[in-house]
Amino acid sequence: xxxxxxxxxxxxxxxxxxxxxxxxxxxxxxxxxxxxxxxxxxxxxxxxxxxxxxxxxxxxxxxxxxxxxxxxxxxxxxxxxxxxxxxxxxxxxxxxxxxxxxxxxxxxxxxxxxxxxxxxxxxxxxxxxxxxxxxxxxxxxxxxxxxxxxxxxxxxxxxxxxxxxxxxxxxxxxxxxxxxxxxxxxxxxxxxxxxxxxxxxxxxxxxxxxxxxxxxxxxxxxxxxxxxxxxxxxxxxxxxxxxxxxxxxxxxxxxxxxxxxxxxxxxxxxxxxxxxxxxxxxxxxxxxxxxxxxxxxxxxxxxxxxxxxxxxxxxxxxxxxxxxxxxxxxxxxxxxxxxxxxxxxxxxxxxxxxxxxxxxxxxxxxxxxxxxxxxxxxxxxxxxxxxxxxxxxxxxxxxxxxxxxxxxxxxxxxxxxxxxxxxxxxxxxxxxxxxxxxxxxxxxxxxxxxxxxxxxxxxxxxxxxxxxxxxxxxxxxxxxxxxxxxxxxxxxxxxxxxxxxxxxxxxxxxxxxxxxxxxxxxxxxxxxxxxxxxxxxxxxxxxxxxxxxxxxxxxxxxxxxxxxxxxxxxxxxxxxxxxxxxxxxxxxxxxxxxxxxxxxxxxxxxxxxxxxxxxxxxxxxxxxxxxxxxxxxxxxxxxxxxxxxxxxxxxxxxxxxxxxxxxxxxxxxxxxxxxxxxxxxxxxxxxxxxxxxxxxxxxxxxxxxxxxxxxxxxxx
Numbered sequence: 001x002x003x004x005x006x007x008x009x010x011x012x013x014x015x016x017x018x019x020x021x022x023x024x025x026x027x028x029x030x031x032x033x034x035x036x037x038x039x040x041x042x043x044x045x046x047x048x049x050x051x052x053x054x055x056x057x058x059x060x061x062x063x064x065x066x067x068x069x070x071x072x073x074x075x076x077x078x079x080x081x082x083x084x085x086x087x088x089x090x091x092x093x094x095x096x097x098x099x100x101x102x103x104x105x106x107x108x109x110x111x112x113x114x115x116x117x118x119x120x121x122x123x124x125x126x127x128x129x130x131x132x133x134x135x136x137x138x139x140x141x142x143x144x145x146x147x148x149x150x151x152x153x154x155x156x157x158x159x160x161x162x163x164x165x166x167x168x169x170x171x172x173x174x175x176x177x178x179x180x181x182x183x184x185x186x187x188x189x190x191x192x193x194x195x196x197x198x199x200x201x202x203x204x205x206x207x208x209x210x211x212x213x214x215x216x217x218x219x220x221x222x223x224x225x226x227x228x229x230x231x232x233x234x235x236x237x238x239x240x241x242x243x244x245x246x247x248x249x250x251x252x253x254x255x256x257x258x259x260x261x262x263x264x265x266x267x268x269x270x271x272x273x274x275x276x277x278x279x280x281x282x283x284x285x286x287x288x289x290x291x292x293x294x295x296x297x298x299x300x301x302x303x304x305x306x307x308x309x310x311x312x313x314x315x316x317x318x319x320x321x322x323x324x325x326x327x328x329x330x331x332x333x334x335x336x337x338x339x340x341x342x343x344x345x346x347x348x349x350x351x352x353x354x355x356x357x358x359x360x361x362x363x364x365x366x367x368x369x370x371x372x373x374x375x376x377x378x379x380x381x382x383x384x385x386x387x388x389x390x391x392x393x394x395x396x397x398x399x400x401x402x403x404x405x406x407x408x409x410x411x412x413x414x415x416x417x418x419x420x421x422x423x424x425x426x427x428x429x430x431x432x433x434x435x436x437x438x439x440x441x442x443x444x445x446x447x448x449x450x451x452x453x454x455x456x457x458x459x460x461x462x463x464x465x466x467x468x469x470x471x472x473x474x475x476x477x478x479x480x481x482x483x484x485x486x487x488x489x490x491x492x493x494x495x496x497x498x499x500x501x502x503x504x505x506x507x508x509x510x511x512x513x514x515x516x517x518x519x520x521x522x523x524x525x526x527x528x529x530x531x532x533x534x535x536x537x538x539x540x541x542x543x544x545x546x547x548x549x550x551x552x553x554x555x556x557x558x559x560x561x562x563x564x565x566x567x568x569x570x571x572x573x574x575x576x577x578x579x580x581x582x583x584x585x586x587x588x589x590x591x592x593x594x595x596x597x598x599x600x601x602x603x604x605x606x607x608x609x610x611x612x613x614x615x616x617x618x619x620x621x622x623x624x625x626x627x628x629x630x631x632x633x634x635x636x637x638x639x640x641x642x643x644x645x646x647x648x649x650x651x652x653x654x655x656x657x658x659x660x661x662x663x664x665x666x667x668x669x670x671x672x673x674x675x676x677x678x679x680x681x682x683x684x685x686x687x688x689x690x691x692x693x694x695x696x697x698x699x700x701x702x703x704x705x706x707x708x709x710x711x712x713x714x715x716x
Contacts, residue, residue: 003033006029007036008032020358025352027294027299028354030300031296031299031300032354032358035266035269035363036363038528044368044527048506051507051510052513053513053519054521056517056519058070058071058072058483059519060181061079061111061184061521065187067080067110067175067485067522069181070483072437076180076181077113079108079111079179080175080177080521080522080545082104082523082543083103084172084173084489085099085103086169086172086526086529087168088100090135090167093136093137093169094138094139094141096171097142097143098145099146099231100143101118101150101173101232102232102234102305103258104175105175106237106259106305109240109244109258110185111185112184112244112253112256113179114177116178117153117423117446118154118176119154119155119157119174119433120154121159121172121174121448122140122157122159122170122412123452124136124161125161125163125164125169126166129166141415143416144417146237147234149234149235149238151238153420154416154418154428155446157413159405159409159412160405160450161405162405164452172487172524183249185248185253187256188271188274188275190271191275191336192336192338193313193335194254194313195311195312195335196310196335196336197310198264198309198331199309200259200305200329202329203286203287203288203301204301207231207301207303208302230303240306240328247309250318253309254310254311256310257270259302261302263302264308267308268308269360270360273356273357273360277338277339278340278343280343280345281333281342283295283299285332289303296351298346341356342356342359369496371496376458380457380458380577381589382591384576387576389652393698393701394702397702398709399584400580400629400657401709402713402716405580405624406624408429409429423435425443426554431477431620432446432473432557441549442547444546445545446546447544449542450466451466452538453578453583453588456537456588458591459500459505463512464512465592465595465660466509467508467509467516467542468595472603475546475604475607476555476557476607476664477611478555478608479546480546480604481518481545483519483520483521483545484513485522485523485524486524486541487524488526488541489538490525491528491535491538492528492535495535498535502538505538506540509540512595515595516604549612555616557633557634558634559618560640562640563691564617564691565670566644566666566688566689566691567668567687567688568685569680569686570603570622570661570684571684573650573654574622574659574663575593575661576657576659578659579657580625580626580629593660593661596661596662603663609679610666613679615675616668617668618638618667619666621662623659625657627655627656627658628656631665631696632713633713638667639706640692640693640694641697641705642690642691642692644688644696644698644699645688645689646688694707
C-alpha cells in the first residue's frame with residue numbers, strides 16, 4: 001500500500017520510517033494515516049490554539065482532556081465541550097447529526113460526568129433550496145431523535161442560513177454535564193499491569209476512517225462517502241451512560257475514554273501516550289458484529305456507543321457484573337505495560353507495533369502559508385449615504401423578522417425535548433438557557449452563538465465580536481462567564497487567504513477571551529468545509545457557560561410589564577457592516593466595529609449589577625437585527641406593545657438596525673428607574689419610551705400590532 005493512499009504526506013511518511021527504523025506495514029500505514037489526519041492531529045492549528053487563554057479562577061480542567069471542567073463551588077464541577085460533525089451530516093443528515101450528539105455526550109461521560117443538557121449549532125444553505133430542506137430536515141430530526149431518546153435535554157442553540165452552506169451544512173453539538181470534583185476520571189492515570197476493557201456495542205465496519213473523511217473536502221459524489229458514516233443507537237447509549245456512572249461511583253475505573261473519531265486506536269493510544277504507558281491489545285478478543293474484519297478495520301472502526309476502560313485487575317469481575325446488569329457487551333482485550341510500546345496482536349500474529357507517542361503526539365505540524373486577501377479592503381468600501389432610508393419602515397421591519405436567520409426557530413426546537421431531567425429553567429428560544437442544580441440556589445447559564453458574516457468581512461473583529469456576544473448575553477441574564485468552548489469551522493487551510501482568515505479569527509477570539517477573563521477550556525477544529533460549489537463562510541461557533549448566584553439574580557428576556565420604562569444602554573453609533581439589515585438586501589459589505597475591551601468590561605459589570613439588584617423586569621443584549629429586532633422580540637415574547645421616541649442625531653436606520661458594540665435593551669419598572677440610572681451612570685443610557693398597548697410604535701419609523709409582528713416572525 002502506498003503512503004499516499006493512507007492520506008499521509010511525504011514528510012509524514014518519512015518521519016514514521018525514521019522513528020520505526022523500517023517500512024511500516026499496511027495496518028500501521030492505515031492507522032497512521034487516520035491518526036495523523038487533520039481531524040485527529042490538529043496539525044494545521046495546534047500552534048494557533050496556543051493563543052487561547054485557558055487558565056482562570058474556576059478552571060479545574062482545560063484543553064487536553066475529553067472536555068473542560070469549571071468549578072461550580074462546594075465540590076461540584078461542570079464539564080462541557082462542543083464538537084463538529086459536519087461532513088457526516090452532509091452525507092447522511094439524520095445519522096450524521098444523531099451520532100454527533102451521541103459523540104459529544106460520550107465526551108462528557110468520559111470524565112465521569114452525568115450529561116445534563118445539550119445545545120446545537122446548525123448552519124444551512126438557502127431555505128428555498130430543496131437540497132437545504134432535505135439536509136435541514138434530516139439533521140434536525142437526527143438531533144431530536146437521538147437527544148430525546150437518550151434523555152439529555154436540548155436547551156438552546158444557534159441556527160443560521162447562508163448560501164455558502166448549501167452543500168456543506170454545519171452541525172456543531174454542545175453538551176454539559178455535572179461531576180463531583182473528587183470523582184473526575186482522567187485519560188492520564190493508567191499504570192502498567194492494568195486491564196484494557198471495551199464496554200458497549202459490538203464493533204462493525206460502520207464509520208471506518210471517518211476521521212480521515214472529515215479531513216478532506218466533500219466530493220461531488222457524496223454517496224461514495226456513506227461507508228464512513230456511523231450508525232447511532234441512543235437507547236444503547238443510555239445504558240452505557242448508566243453503566244459508566246455506576247462503575248465510576250463504585251471507584252472501579254482507573255481511566256476512561258470515548259471511542260469517537262478513529263475508534264479503538266485513538267482512544268487506547270491517547271490513554272497510553274498521556275499516561276506514559278505502553279499497551280498490548282488482542283484484537284481477536286473484541287466482540288465483532290461483522291465477519292472477516294481485518295485488524296486495521298477493527299482498529300479504525302467508529303461504531304458508536306463504545307467506551308474504553310482501564311481497570312485494575314482486582315475490579316475486573318465487578319466491572320463485568322455492572323456491564324451484565326445493564327445488558328452491555330464487555331470484554332478485556334489488552335493490558336498496559338511499561339514503556340512506549342503499542343502492539344496489536346490478531347490470532348497470535350503481530351498486526352502492528354508502533355510507539356504510542358508516535359501515533360497521537362508526533363505528527364509534523366504544517367506551517368501553511370498565510371496571505372491577507374487582496375479584496376479585503378474592497379469589502380470594507382461601503383458608504384452609508386448610498387443606502388437610502390426605507391420607504392416603508394413597517395415592511396422593512398417585517399421583512400427583517402421574516403429573515404430565516406432571525407425568524408422564530410420554534411419549528412426546529414419544538415422537535416426537541418428540552419424538559420427531560422426536569423432541570424431546565426429557561427430553554428430554547430431565549431438568548432440564554434438556564435439550568436437549576438438540584439439542592440442549590442445557583443443556576444448554570446449557557447449560550448451558543450456565531451457571526452460568520454462579520455468574520456468574513458474582518459476576521460479579527462468578527463472573532464472578537466463572536467465571543468463578546470456570548471459574554472454580553474450571559475451578563476445581561478445575570479451570569480458571569482466562567483469559560484467557553486468553541487468549534488472552529490473553516491474551509492481548506494491550504495489556501496493562503498483562507499488560512500489567514502483562520503489565524504485572524506483565532507487572534508480576535510483570543511483577545512476577547514483575555515479581556516473578559518473567560519478562558520477556553522475545550523474545543524474542536526473542523527477544516528476543509530467546502531465542496532466543488534465553494535467554501536463556507538468562516539464560522540467560529542462559541543459556547544459560553546456562566547454561573548448565576550441564585551434564581552433571584554437571574555434576569556429573563558421577553559418579560560415586559562405594562563408601564564415599564566424602556567432604556568437603551570450602550571453607544572448610539574453601531575454599524576451596518578455585516579448586519580442582518582444589509583444582508584437582507586443582498587449586501588455583505590463594510591467593516592465591523594473594533595473590539596473595545598474597557599467598554600465591554602464596563603458593560604458586563606453594570607449588567608451583572610442590574611440583574612443582581614433586580615433593577616429591571618426584562619433585559620436583552622443587542623445582536624442580530626439591532627435595536628429594532630430586540631424591540632420586536634421583546635414585544636412579541638411579552639405579548640405587549642410600546643411607544644418609542646428616538647430623539648437621537650444618529651441616522652435612524654443605523655440606530656435601529658446597526659450591530660456591534662456592547663448594548664442592551666432593558667424594561668424597568670417605574671419604581672426602579674432611579675436605581676437603574678445610578679447603575680448605568682457614566683455609560684451611555686437613553687430612555688426610549690414606555691411599555692403598553694397592542695402596538696409597537698417607533699416615532700417616525702414603524703407602527704405595528706404585536707399580532708402582525710408575531711405572524712411574520714413565526715412564519716419566516
